[in-house]
Amino acid sequence: MMLISRSQEKLDDVARSLEEQFKVETRTIAVDFGRMDIYSKIEEGLADLEIGVLVNNVGVSYPYPEYYLHIPDLENFITNTINVNMTSVCQMTRLVLPKMVERSKGVVLNISSASGMYPVPLLTVYSATKAFVDFFSRGLHEEYRRQGIIIQSVLPFFVVTKMTRIRKPTLDKPTPERYVAAELNTVGLQNQTNGYFPHAVMGWVTTRLVPSSIVIFLGARMNRLQRSGYLHRRKLREQRNGASLKTE
Ligand SMILES: NC(=O)c1ccc[n+]([C@@H]2O[C@H](COP(=O)([O-])OP(=O)(O)OC[C@H]3O[C@@H](n4cnc5c(N)ncnc54)[C@H](OP(=O)(O)O)[C@@H]3O)[C@@H](O)[C@H]2O)c1
Numbered sequence: 001m002m003l004i005s006r007s008q009e010k011l012d013d014v015a016r017s018l019e020e021q022f023k024v025e026t027r028t029i030a031v032d033f034g035r036m037d038i039y040s041k042i043e044e045g046l047a048d049l050e051i052g053v054l055v056n057n058v059g060v061s062y063p064y065p066e067y068y069l070h071i072p073d074l075e076n077f078i079t080n081t082i083n084v085n086m087t088s089v090c091q092m093t094r095l096v097l098p099k100m101v102e103r104s105k106g107v108v109l110n111i112s113s114a115s116g117m118y119p120v121p122l123l124t125v126y127s128a129t130k131a132f133v134d135f136f137s138r139g140l141h142e143e144y145r146r147q148g149i150i151i152q153s154v155l156p157f158f159v160v161t162k163m164t165r166i167r168k169p170t171l172d173k174p175t176p177e178r179y180v181a182a183e184l185n186t187v188g189l190q191n192q193t194n195g196y197f198p199h200a201v202m203g204w205v206t207t208r209l210v211p212s213s214i215v216i217f218l219g220a221r222m223n224r225l226q227r228s229g230y231l232h233r234r235k236l237r238e239q240r241n242g243a244s245l246k247t248e
Contacts, residue, residue, distance in 0.1 A: 001026040002049060004042060005058065006033070033058050033088045034080040043095050053107045054096045056089045056133075061163055064230040065122035065223035078125065085129035089136060097149070104148035107187060110137040114157040114194065117207055118215050122223035130155075134192065141191045153192040154183060157199045172198045 001024050003011050011028035018026045029045045031038040060081055062071070071077050089110055100106025115123060116130030137153035144151060158173040160166045169175045174182075174196060183195035194203040206215050 002029065002046065002051070003027070004029045004031060004045075006030060033084045034060075036083060036087060039091045039095065042092070046095060050103075051096045051099065052105070053109070054092060056092055056108065056110045058084055058088050059111060059113075059130075059163070060084045061126045062123055065227045067122060068124055071125075081125050081129055085126070086132050086136075089133055093140070093151075097144070100149050101144065101147050106149045108137075108140075108149070108151045109187070110134075110151065110153055112137065112153050112155045114155050114199065114203060114206075117155055117203065118212050118219070120223070121216060121220035122227060138192055145191075150188055151191065152187060154195050155193065155199075155203065156183075156195055157202050172202065174198075 001015075001018060003015055003018075003026060005011055005028075008028070008030040011030055015026040015028050018024055027045070029042055031041060066072075068074075093108060097106070097108070100108075110133050112133040113126070113130040115127040116132075116134045118127075119131075120127035134153045134155060137151050141149075141151040141153075156179060158164050158166060159179045160169045160173055160175050164173075166173050169178070179196050182197065183193070186193045186195055194200040
């Protein structure tokens with residue numbers, strides 16, 4: 001098992017728990033996928049390994065839903081989001097796919113998002129990068145499936161993770177464990193999947209039943225509400241901090 005992510009400390013923790021729980025040798029590479037000069041380091045790290053399954057999971061979203069021109073530090077946000085969400089998928093596939101093709105065997109799971117199924121206003125850059133991941137995966141699947149390679153586009157709705165800041169799992173917002181267990185059952189059966197039955201129903205409703213103009217309109221409304229809630233909470237926090245500074 002090779003884990004590639006940003007923080008060495010977190011990587012060490014996960015590696016340790018995988019080794020203890022599953023008795024699998026686990027190595028790590030710490031890199032920032034926001035950068036473009038990391039792929040020779042990754043290539044070196046992978047040189048002596050036979051990679052059977054590549055999971056392109058790394059991804060970043062917005063700190064909160066926001067209008068394009070109001071995104072904080074927009075210039076860096078654009079570069080970082082594109083590098084983490086899109087460049088990583090293309091470059092990791094470039095490094096790993098050749099040996100899979102040689103062996104006529106391999107699986108690549110690309111984690112897109114339900115936000116890539118239609119434009120999601122106020123998360124527009126994220127949504128567009130995830131649409132790219134979906135198109136890239138489906139195109140590549142058709143190119144390589146006859147050579148024994150499965151390339152799957154995975155499009156989850158909400159899952160309880162650090163990214164969503166949702167704490168309480170529900171039927172439509174599963175834990176990562178529950179989502180992944182369901183998703184893995186679809187590998188080899190579906191090359192594009194929402195990965196989890198309740199999400200598949202939501203995917204069907206939002207793409208087949210409801211006109212896309214309404215889905216986009218409702219998405220914008222939901223995100224405008226979330227944005228106002230976030231900005232309101234932030235203002236209250238700032239006022240509280242200002243008040244406590246004055247009393248000190
Ligand atoms: N959660 C959802 O509801 C949901 C829905 C649809 C799609 N997705 C997709 O699922 C994937 C996983 O998301 P998640 O919810 O598990 O997100 P998450 O909890 O924020 O985890 C993202 C992971 O990516 C790493 N990472 C972020 N920026 C990085 C960078 N610049 N360089 C290296 N590593 C970096 C993070 O490392 P650190 O811990 O060091 O930050 C973390 O391990 C993403 O592609 C996301 O777009 C998630």
